Amino acid sequence: xxxxxxxxxxxxxxxxxxxxxxxxxxxxxxxxxxxxxxxxxxxxxxxxxxxxxxxxxxxxxxxxxxxxxxxxxxxxxxxxxxxxxxxxxxxxxxxxxxxxxxxxxxxxxxxxxxxxxxxxxxxxxxxxxxxxxxxxxxxxxxxxxxxxxxxxxxxxxxxxxxxxxxxxxxxxxxxxxxxxx
Ligand SMILES: O=C(O)CCC(=O)C(=O)O
Ligand SMILES: [Fe+2]
Numbered sequence: 001x002x003x004x005x006x007x008x009x010x011x012x013x014x015x016x017x018x019x020x021x022x023x024x025x026x027x028x029x030x031x032x033x034x035x036x037x038x039x040x041x042x043x044x045x046x047x048x049x050x051x052x053x054x055x056x057x058x059x060x061x062x063x064x065x066x067x068x069x070x071x072x073x074x075x076x077x078x079x080x081x082x083x084x085x086x087x088x089x090x091x092x093x094x095x096x097x098x099x100x101x102x103x104x105x106x107x108x109x110x111x112x113x114x115x116x117x118x119x120x121x122x123x124x125x126x127x128x129x130x131x132x133x134x135x136x137x138x139x140x141x142x143x144x145x146x147x148x149x150x151x152x153x154x155x156x157x158x159x160x161x162x163x164x165x166x167x168x169x170x171x172x173x174x175x176x177x178x179x180x181x
Contacts, residue, residue, distance in 0.1 A: 051153035055154070059147060061144055068097075068135045069136070071152075082127070083154075087124050088122075093119045096138055097136065100134055
């Protein structure tokens, strides 16, 4: 699925913001499996759990952007522990800005910033407690007339009680509850 306008919240964010809404699971299409295989091969993440969700963002041109945010929706549990987010850029080069969140002990800390130009084929990962301590954005870019697509993989950890994955995960850790969470 492609978010037509990245200014809108991602599908996962929408699902997280409206806890009563659920996103139906869909089979990963073959073309996406091939992309994922190539991405995981490039990252050399043999033996590391593959994320179980992928969101696509389409930026039709430089006027489409996504403002400062952290991917800290409860369903990813990125504020509770380590959380890996893998992102692939396709098409037009766009700037990716990162800034540290304001620290209680150091109010100037939020001024720490990093920017990187994401080009066609670039892969980035955000690791560990990054979503707790840093914000990111893709700002508007004057003069950019061609599209960029971003594919972002995240692990959904908080599943709906009726989700087969919730039951599977529960079975793995606790056989006494009969798989119900
Ligand atoms: O387009 C990008 O590289 C970032 C997208 C993003 O931050 C998001 O979907 O949460
Ligand atoms: Fe994000």
